[in-house]
Amino acid sequence: MRAMTIGLLVLAVSGCSGVLTNNASGGQGDGKSVTVYAVSGxxxxxxxxxxxxxxxxDIKVNKIALPGTGEAFARVRAEKDRPLGDVLWGGSSELYTANADLIAPAELPNDAATAFKDPGHVWHAVDVLFQAIAVNTDTFPDAAKHPASFEDLVKPGWAGGKIAFATPKSSGTSYSLLTTMVTLHDWAYVKKFAANARLLDGSTAMFTxxxxxxxxxxxxxxxxxxxxxxxxxxxxxxYPSDGVSGQIGxxxxxxxxxxxxxxxxxxxFLMSKEAQTxxxxxxxxxxSRTDVPAPAGLPAVETLKKAEVDEHWAAxxxxxxxxxxxxxxKAAS
Structure with a gap:
């Protein structure tokens, strides 16, 4: 994941909608309805x-709920020659980049207020989700020995014991964490980490x-x-000091x-201050906006060192x- 600051062209906007009129990519609808393929619950x-x-x-939203981003893109690809949907909502930015042939690039006014921007204008940031190291303070009470980084998790004699880690085959969270580990360190690090990990089938078990x-x-x-x-x-x-894993929704x-x-x-609208509040x-x-504070209990984006994972490689x-x-x-076992 990488932060990018780019200048947006000041272009004419259409009517009260506040959206740019360039880059039109579809047919002529009635302007009164939009079909949204939604991945989030x-x-x-x-x-x-x-x-x-x-x-x-005056705009009717037809929401079609889909179980995952992979399924959503598969549906859009199957409908490529005759699109039935208008918007994809949800999933991380790298999947949009990997399927850029299905997405119409467009510069939108509220892009300018987001912390993360796609220079190709394929994906538009609507939320940001980071992953942190979690420590149970009853099981692991010595704060002086708590890990401060990914690197700490593989040090000899590390006091935390086995680390619960969902297999990245079934967990999108763990896949983001894995690509972050490789980006920050290397595959030799992953082998050391695997030796300390207790592998689980899904994210829910890792969390609970x-x-x-x-x-x-x-x-x-x-x-x-x-x-x-x-x-x-x-x-x-x-939040690991050597780099924080995250996803741009x-x-x-x-x-x-x-x-x-x-x-x-x-x-x-999804990027507007009203929606983001x-x-x-x-x-x-x-x-995803720089002018909307984080939820209570979470640090400001600017205070975190974000890992810059190559989204083309990850996807x-x-x-x-x-x-x-x-x-x-296998090598660690």
Whole structure:
């Protein structure tokens, strides 16, 4: 993941929608409806959709919920010659980059306010999610020995014991963590890490085992960790000093979409201050904007050292990366 600062051209905007009129890519819809393929659950989408309806009562949103980003892109690819959707909402930026042939690039006004920007304007940042090291302070009480970095997790005599870690084959969170480990260090590091890891089938187990004290250390998505800390769980979140793993939650305009202008209005709204304030206050997820503070209990984006993972490599070489991880695990056992 990498932060990019780019200048946006000042272009004419259309009507009250506040979206740019250049880069039109689809047919001529009626401008009164938009079909959204949504990857995130209703706890994320519904509060934001309610605000969109209030602000744009003349545009009907047809939301189609899909179980994952892979399924969403597969559907869009199957419909490539005759798109039935207008917007993809959800999933990390590297998957949009990997499937850029399905997305219509567009410069939107609210892109300028986001902390992360795609220079090709394929993906648009709608939330940001980081992963932290999680320590159970009952199981692992000595704060002086808590890991401060990825590198600490493989030091000889490390006091934390086995680290709960979901296999990256089944966990998107762990896949992001794995590509971060390789980027910051190398595959030799991964072999050392695997020797300290307790491999699990999914993210849920990785998260709950540290909360319940079954292990001293794991990783956790920061929004869930903050909720558990606020609820009284004995968890401490530590953002690695050598680089923080993270995902840029994104949205994109489906190439050839019939309702292209309504789609631009919708995606631009997702990045608006109104929508991003809801993202923080109701969804309790970190905003993509620089002018919307992080949810309570989370540090400001600017205070974190973000790992700059090559998204083309992470998305395009996934099979090889997973095979190399399996080899590292086998070598460590």
């Amino acid at each position: 209703p706890e994320v989408t519904d509060p934001i959709l309610a605000e969109f309806k209030r602000k744009f009562p 085992m540290v909360k319940d004290g079954e292990v001293g250390t794991s990783f956790i998505n920061e929004d869930l960790g903050a909720k558990w800390v606020a609820a009284g769980a004995k968890i401490k979140m530590i 994104s949205a994109g305009l489906i190439k050839g979409a019939k309702n292209a202008e309504a789609a631009k209005t919708f995606v631009d 809801i993202m923080v206050s109701q969804v309790q997820r970190r905003s 395009g070489s996934k099979d090889k990366i997973l095979a190399d991880f399996d080899a590292a695990v």
